[in-house]
Amino acid sequence: MKMNYRVKKALCLTMTAAVMAGGLFCGCSADIGKIVGGEETTTSAKATEKPMEASLLVWDGRIDISDEDGGWLPLMCEQFEALHTNWKLDISYGICEPENAVESVLKDVSAAGDVIFFEDDDFDTLVKGGALKAFSKDNYEKEKSVAGEEMCSKFVSNGQLYGIPYSTQTMLIFYDKSAYKRENDDVTTMYGLMQNGRVAFDMTDPDVLSAFFIAAGAVSTNADGKQYIDFNKEGSPAALAVQYLFVLSESDKFLNDVDGMGLAGLRDGSVKVMFGTIEDYQDAQEALGKKLGVAALPIVEIGTVQSRLKSFASVNAIGVNKLTKSSEVSEELAVFLGSTSAQDYHYDMNSVIPVYRSEKNDALTAAQNEAFEISSVMRSDFYFPKGYEEALVTLGKGIVDGSINRDNYLKYLENMPK
Structure with missing residues (x-):
């Protein structure tokens, strides 16, 4: 039984998107017209963006990256690239479990991922350590419509949002x-x-x-x-x-x-x-x-x-490295990875329960939501x-x-x- 998951040791291992891509997306199609961050987003809507080049490193857990487990993260990044046709992106991945992010990131913020998955109980430490960049006011407002104001409040400091919540654990x-x-x-x-x-x-x-x-x-x-x-x-x-x-x-x-x-x-x-x-x-x-x-x-x-x-209980979130050299792209990717469509894929592929009130009503989702409300306290x-x-x-x-x-x-x- 994997109860005390916080005792896992950190493992940060970079893998390129090219390595992960082989055979990864068979049977998976990207629905580019999905609801993203609370707004309808289409390929044509993004075609007017100014051309941009960026290399991004995303730190997330092994299951989200692994080909054996479906490769949720590479699949979502492929969808993200398809949305932004004027952006030339080179996205690579590093294995860093969210519960270990604070230790790994603060060792050297400049070497950490541009986009980071982390847990809410490490939020204050990451902000005080100068590791997280605040999201724009527009994205803060959009996120309230996705996760709700109460859930977002767990990642707010001095009136600014520093994390996009995407899952709960209890x-x-x-x-x-x-x-x-x-x-x-x-x-x-x-x-x-x-x-x-x-x-x-x-x-x-x-x-x-x-x-x-x-x-x-x-x-x-x-x-x-x-x-x-x-x-x-x-x-x-x-x-x-x-x-x-x-x-x-x-x-x-x-x-x-x-x-x-x-x-x-x-x-x-x-x-x-x-x-x-x-x-x-x-x-x-x-x-x-x-x-x-x-x-x-x-x-x-x-x-x-x-x-x-x-x-x-804990809430996992997605943040942006304060020292990223690609601030705009990193923020947009973080918002996309926490969108309703990305959360739905996350649930279907890895049983990660969405933080937004999904239309899914199976026994697992219902039990997790009930447990979060009646049989848990925030760590x-x-x-x-x-x-x-x-x-x-x-x-x-x-x-x-x-x-x-x-x-x-x-x-x-x-x-x-x-």
Whole structure:
């Protein structure tokens, strides 16, 4: 299960468009009359542009670039070039996962991509580091009509837009619908899920454990206005969360999902529910086929209070390097890659859920949108002290192996990073 995706190591590897082009676009046609950035854009409309030459480097994740995964990014860039017939463009690609962009870009902004894909929780750092260029006011207004003002606000600083949002990421549950087909079966609560089958999640994943602490109410706000997990909050909600985790870990209806055990359980029927993210969707679909159900995180009863688990969510965006030598072209490409048509292609090719309210109404889109609204909190709204993730990993391992138990867990919570 790919839950804690933030621990991936950065990989930036440049590949030319010519290398990627061979055999990439078979079966894919570019509909140049698509809606782009909220406006109808046609080839003839762009024919009046002044001639221009530009070489661009685009940094994005491997899946978007890879020929094996359909090559969404090269396909979109081919469409972009077809729209701008008076522009002579040389576009190349560098593999840099959005969650690693801040580290890779700030190493040397001048050597980074002209167009950069990044996550919202790195936005402030990138802006303060002088890595991002503000979009024009016109493009800011256009983007409000695509993603909405609230979504855009996550990438606004001093009244200027620095990122084009294009996808959301949060935690979901994947479940076997055949185990929950009776009228009174309940997939909205942990109790209901465990009544009919085994539930799998990684007890050592910091994001999973954080969801339980948030549900318990172990959240406070610091002097800077950032929220944080407060392990010593008055009323001991964190202690109640750990007590709940003890009960889960001791149940034969729980499986600690390590080394792909949850997915294997979905395949052989020993597991009926698996926590995951959009990255796990294809594997879950292969395991369950038409039996696959997708939903927001369940409601749990911690102490005497019922509350929904809430995982950290993030929004991915596309930005322009402040030091780009091709400012106009880079900005237009970034806007195009975040357009409704590009988002639709992104979903169809790589199951990347659009940020705009798409007409798509399949189960995955509906579940992701619901999860983003009711079972998530923005990661960028939280402060994480040094050692936070490591401490939660140790806590989870201790709960599973018994080294952290009902006799000593309070002492462990007292020493959690602050």
